[in-house]
Amino acid sequence: MSPSYRTPEEFEQLQERIRYLEQSLEGNAYVMDVLSSTTAIFGDTEGNRRPEVIVRNTLEAVRRLLALPESAIYLLDGDASFNLAQHDAEDDTHGDLPDRVEQLIQQGTFSWALHENHPVFLPAGEDGGMVLLHVISTRTRVRGMFAARPGQDEAPRHELVMSALTLVLFNAAYALESADLYHLMERRQQALQRITERQSRELLHHMSHDSLTNLPNRMLFSDRLAQAMERHANGSSHVALILLDLDNFKRLNDALGHRAGDELIRKVATDLSVLLETPRGSTGGQGPSPTLSRLGGDEFGILVEGIQGLEGVVRLVTEIVRTTAVERTVADHPVLTSCSAGIAVFPYDGDEPDTLLSNADAAMYDAKERGRNGFRFYTQDLNSRTFRHFRLETDLGGAIEDDQLRLHYQPKIELATGRVVGAEALIRWDHPRLGMLPPGQFMEIAEDMTLIEQIGEWVLQQACRDLASLPGTAQALPHIAINVSARQLRQPNLAEEFFAITEEHGIPADRIELELTESVIMDDADTAARVFQRLREVGMSLAVDDFGTGHASLTQLKQLPADTLKIDRSFVMDLEKSHEDAKIVRAIVVMARSLDMQLVAEGVETDAQIHLLREFGCDYAQGFRYSRPVAFDELREMIVNDVRMLPESE
Structure with missing residues (x-):
């Protein structure tokens, strides 16, 4: 086979082809090298996740691809405006790229280039120069625009280089998106941390401080x-x-x-x-x-x-x-x-x-x-007393259930005749170890334990049972006075509950007289007047106990629908010795008469006190001179036998 000969023209074309292939291979290797370095665009620390760092790294990658005398990156802000993020020029003779881009924006060409996902070469200026624009975007969001003045031999450059530019800017867009997401998550994390720390402090404060006063608990x-x-x-x-x-x-x-x-x-x-x-x-x-x-x-x-x-x-x-x-x-x-x-x-x-x-x-x-x-x-020595108080608290809870409470009665005497016309019911606790306890040793404990309503109901039930056992007609029964506490006074349905108990036992409501101390009434006179009025409507009699110690005004007494005033024993005990006490008792009698109220003197212990109270016009009296509080059987004997309790001189 004969050898093949080429003409000089053919040989020159072949050499040109070889040079082209060598340049392409060199360009491909170069582009691959540049693309392998674009990972630097994605920051991996807080410092290089900032947008300005991503922009700088992007421009460095692009300059390795293209010889660009001038380049810039514009970023889109929250108001949909493009702001110049970085502008690089080769020397002082190059620097008008921002002005040329502004012209393109005014012409609308810039907006058109945003929709092209590839490099766009546009004429700009009268010198015949070109401007290279390329959108910086992810698949769903425009992040900015790359702009450059390419060199004379860069437009058009090898297609592979332009594709690499697209890939670099695509990576830059995702780097900006990732940085925004990172900073958003970081801000949310910081906000969540602040909220958590504040809530932890608030929770710790709440756990260790009183909510009402903000004092340590x-x-x-x-x-x-x-x-x-x-x-x-x-x-x-x-x-x-x-x-x-x-x-x-x-x-x-x-x-x-x-x-x-x-x-x-x-x-x-x-x-x-x-x-x-x-x-x-x-x-x-x-x-x-x-x-x-x-x-x-x-x-x-x-x-x-x-x-x-x-x-x-x-x-x-x-x-x-x-x-x-x-x-x-x-x-x-x-x-x-x-x-x-x-x-x-x-x-x-x-x-x-x-x-x-x-x-x-x-x-x-x-x-x-x-x-x-x-x-x-x-x-x-205080420990023993404290222990005793604790034991009483423990025992009192079962006192009603175990039938340990008792009622004793102190007779109420008509001063004019000495007859027993009623009695005041006084509670006692027959403690299995300590014996018979007076109310002063356990009623305050009952208040603390919120048992006072239950005990008050028991007292009324027992008083009605005792009254029902007396002979004679219901209307001939004596009046029984029962003390009512401030806590009971606040019961919204007190009158209805008490009336239901009297009806249950067949006792006329007016046979029960409810007593409240003057000081309790004056602590909340409006509530007392309202409750007294409701009790009066169901037929019960009402008395103001310990009168003279609570500083009630005449106006307040006038507004209070009470039937009886009970003169406190402190004014009676020295009645025959103290002119001041005598004047006070006489004044109370006059006041009660003006308000159509009956009067009961408490703590009567001598015949001299009886004579003075009669002289002043007092109606009734209670006290040791007549009788100490007695069990109901003894009271029954006084009532059935019509016992008369008169001064010895009579």
């Missing part, structure tokens, strides 16, 4: 007490624990309602906080400022550290009692408050927080038993 107070005892365990200084309880707070709650009770608690907490914020010198302590806490209900705790002597504690507690014992306006009513406080000192009165709290509590109850509005330090 029992949990936080106990923790601070334990820490204080640990700090002062070396014995160089002491810790004083003060517990205080508002006097007669339950009575206020019953009379004015729980909102009024909450209002009083807040006001007392504010006053105590202000007092304890004064300089520490008066407390005799060297530690942190006193910690005030609301432990629950109307009970507060105060922790004083670094005590060197008890004089400072005495001064502080005296000031606390004085600060609390003031008149405050609560629910538009003037309310006079006071407190009882108990003090236990570490390490003398306990080496454990619970022991110290228990002993301070015992001291506080001792202060209450000694007349309230004062304070007591803990002593060893």
Whole structure:
């Protein structure tokens, strides 16, 4: 086979073809190298996830593909405006690209190029130059625009390079999208973290503070007490624990309602906080400022550290009692408050927080038993009394069910004739271990345990059973007076429930006389008047007990539908010796006559008192001169035998 010969022209074409292929292969390798480096566009740290870093990395990748004297990237903002993010020029002679792009925007060509997902070469300017535009977008969202002034030999460049440019800018769009998503998630995470931290703080505060006063609660107070005892365990200084309880707070709650009770608690907490914020010198302590806490209900705790002597504690507690014992306006009513406080000192009165709290509590109850509005330090003998109180609370719950309650009756005597015309029912507790207990030893416990309504119903049931056992017609039965507590007064259906009990036993409602103390009535005169009116409508008689001690005005008495005033024993006991008491009793008689009320004098013990009461015009009397409270069988004998109880001179 003969050899093939090529002409010089053919040989030159072949060499040109080889050069083209070599350039293509070189270009392909170059493009692949550039594309492999575009991963730098996607930042992998917080610093290079910023848009300006992504833009800079994108332009660096593009310049490796194309020789561009001038290039720029525009980013789309939230207002759908394109803003220049970065502009690079080769030298000072190149720098008018932003102006040329602005012309394209004005012409509308820029907007057209946004819809082309490939490089667009547009003429710009009178010098015959070109502008290269390429949208920066993901498949669903335009992120910006790439603009450049290509060199003379770059348009048109190899198709592979242009495809690589599209891929680079596509990656840039997703890098911007990813960065936005990352920062959005980061902001959400930060917001969630802030919310979580705030909620955690709020939850911790809620768990450790009282919602009504925002003071530390029992949990936080106990923790601070334990820490204080640990700090002062070396014995160089002491810790004083003060517990205080508002006097007669339950009575206020019953009379004015729980909102009024909450209002009083807040006001007392504010006053105590202000007092304890004064300089520490008066407390005799060297530690942190006193910690005030609301432990629950109307009970507060105060922790004083670094005590060197008890004089400072005495001064502080005296000031606390004085600060609390003031008149405050609560629910538009003037309310006079006071407190009882108990003090236990570490390490003398306990080496454990619970022991110290228990002993301070015992001291506080001792202060209450000694007349309230004062304070007591803990002593060893208080534990036995506290235990006894606890046992009574435990036993009282079953007293009704176990039939341990009894009614005794103190006869009510008609002064003119000495006849027994009625009696006051007085409850007793026949305790299986302690014997017969008077109401003063357990009725306050009943109030605390909210058993007073149940006991009040039992008293009325038993009084009606006893009345029903008497001979004679129902209308001839004597009147039985029954005490009603402030808590019962707040029962919305008290009149209906009491009337149903009298009907059940066949007792006329007017045979039952309900007594409320003057002080209870005056605590909430409007409620008392409303309840009295409803009780009067069902036929029951009504009496104001302990009159003269509650400062009721004549106007208030006039508005109160009561039938009887009972003169307090404090005015009767010295009646024959004190001209002042005699004047007061005479004035009460005159007032009762003007209001068409009957009068009962309590605590009558001498014939001289009987004569004076008759002289003043008093109707009835009760007291040891006539009879102590007796069991119903003895009262029955007095009534059936028509016993007359007259002064010895008669």
